[in-house]
Amino acid sequence: MAFTEFDNMPQSVSLNRRSLLRGTAFLSASAALAGMPMGRAAFAKMDGTIWKSVTAAVNEYVDEGKVANMVATLGWGQDDYELINRGTLQLGGMKQADGDTLYRIYSMTKPITGIATMILIDDGKLTLDTPLADILPAFANMKVQKEYDGAITEDNLEPAVRPITIRHLLTHTAGLGYNIVQKGPIQKAYNDAELSPGQVSRMKIPGVSDQTTIKGLAAFADKLAEMPLVYQPGTTWSYSVSLDLMGRVIEVVSGMPFDQFLSKHLFEPCGMDSTYFQVPQAQVARFATNYGILGGNLLPLDPAAASIYLDEPAFPFGGAGLVCSPNDYDKFQRMLVGLGEIDGNRVMSERAVRVGTSNMLPETAITKGTWVEGQLFGAGGRVTGTAFGWGGAAGTAAFADIKSGLRAAMFTQYMPSTEYSIQQDFPKLVLKDLAAMPTAPVKEAAEAAAELVDG
Template identity: 35%
Template sequence: MLAPTPASPESAGMSTPALNRLEAHLKARYIDAGRFPGTQLLIYRRGKIVHSTVQGFADLERKVPVKDDTIYRIYSMTKPITSVAFMMLVEEGRVAIDEPVAKYIPEWKNLGVFLAGNAPAFLTRSPSRPMLIVDLLRHTSGLTYGFQQRSNVDAAYREHKIGEVEKAGSLDSMIEGLAKIPLEFSPGEAWNYSVATDVLGYLVGKISGMPFEQFLKERIFKPLGMNDTDFFVPADKAHRFAACYSADPQGGFNPLAAERKGTLTLQDDPTTSSFLSPPSLVSGGGGLCSTAADYLTFCRALLNGGELGGVRLLGPKTLKLMTSNHLPGGVDLPAMSRSLFSEAAYNGIGFGLGFAVTMHPSQTLIAGSPGEFNWGGAATTSFFIDPAEELITIFMTQVLPSSAYPLRRELRTMVYAAITESNL
């Protein structure tokens, strides 16, 4: 796939001084303060790359600098790719999003909703309605993540190691395990970040008749030239693989306390990481590694109505469906969320089929546009696409958890501040 043309910010209606201010902010607030090892920022507008920078280290221990081709664990930025893959099957008439999940996973037909108890002696009730595939796409399925540590159902996920990308097991064993654990709530009654997108990956494999990872490679990655995106990092690319760190904000993040430095603890060494070999559980919810350039290619296809360089993933009407708010009653995430996940805290943000969607920028209290869609990963990677402004922003680092610092809010604010010619 032909790379986009690098150009000055001014040629695409953006400000070089404003983007330099953003880079200085990243360096002073995060890298020099010891909060991030390094960063990569890629901004694309009106068909051009107007900002592409790297700072700091990909591997602090070995003093390996961040480079343009550094490979990152993108964790939940895998979810939009999986959701697109699933909707490709919908477009082919092989599945519909209003079908019950039990049609494809019969062992889930009698899943109950949690009332009381601990595993394996749960007391349950029947759900108000069956779980539909749309519930998987928009996280209203009643499934959860064990890391939320909020309920007895979460605890059962941890006990069965469900949704833990780096643990043993397979997609088949995950589906079997979930058949033994009740739902957190009746499908459609709440929004809860969950392993639902892993289940979508399982369904892609089952419906397409090929392994999920093979479907992604043959239908998305190879056609688009996303050659550095996979569920593991091969040996000949391991030298480009970044280290991943855990953050310690030391009692909370105070942006005014410049002298209060963060600390970083090595969480996943790139020379011994489980991501260096093919996983037993191919996680459509969080298993991919990628580069900023590869992810930009995927985002460009989305911005362009589902097609790039003659390769069409989806039709524009399907993509419009995916990037509309699908939360019941048209409410926003805070109105429906039971999740402890930080992305659910913004008023005016809804959720579509695989993406968070900005409905009302004035309610978010952050600059933006109606229809902007986005998501991020656990190690603080993130992207957002604004069709109205013909804008894509991709940010990469490797720091867990993504909620440690308000970087995503700052990034949005400062990128939108750099726009000097708005399309709206």
């Protein structure tokens, strides 16, 4: 009932905070998965690994010392995934990385927050087009910069022509800024207001981990409402703090703290018992160290034993705050390809999953010149065909194809993610392996993907 209104819905880098925290685009190659007519049954009788290209890449990155470890999980439907893993949790360490290792997933938190929002829509407590100001009145009369990243002065501000909606927040079309994206006066204003919803290290590294964050989601939302928008709402895809703000929306609408809502309505029903905003001290032995790459060398940016993720965060960052095991993220993906169900538990409706993983961009929004040019966007993640997912600032990547049931994710820990190509290469490697499988439709899908990649 909550979805009836959507039936006609349109379908070598310097080491700094901006390059560290922005998640890169990686899903263009996965578009070919759309229309794949088969599921896991086509591969049930195959012996040995069917992911030879993925395995070779994992081995290469670790053996050549590019990363300390790398883990990939690949599965179909509700079947167990195949684990491809190599390396240790720290350089020179003894403990092998595997499906239980804890990784900083950064912006791969965004699809989780987006899908959590769909649960509230599923329950009729929100709609995609509910005005944000109906929930947070401070956002009722927003001003917008006339010149992008220009001066914050009255002559460079104009009233918003339309209200920000939940759809806008989920699809990065609200016009909100991001201190890792914006430049000039608006970036300074975000930093001065402590609107920095992310963390890297306890070490105070200039330009990387020297920003402070305002305490509490309510304070974050109130201060954010005082900032001018960088675009008119609903007009342009622009990576932003909107999924962090969704955390405040979720707690106001649900009547419970955001992190508790995630635990009760998503993590516990999915069996995700290793997903944290704050890593418990008892779990440090499973936690991988995060490395910064400088001059081709790996430097311990956030050692596991002294990680900033052992501290209580300023608030639960819905845009980039989670630490998660490959096992847990695969459960999230398994629930998605299960159309809202996992291990006999109904987490959300099939309709909620289908809407959340499909194109939700407003008809008025453009993507030309952005990271997602020529592609679509759903509830916190990129949409290519029937594949849905996103990447993380420490090199992680994941996508799930709703139609075929394919689940794919890759985990490692290095920053900035743009230093290596593995994040962008991962779906291409998956598709290369699909092309080698003795099933004609898979070959056709991989050939179509090759055209998209080359184009």
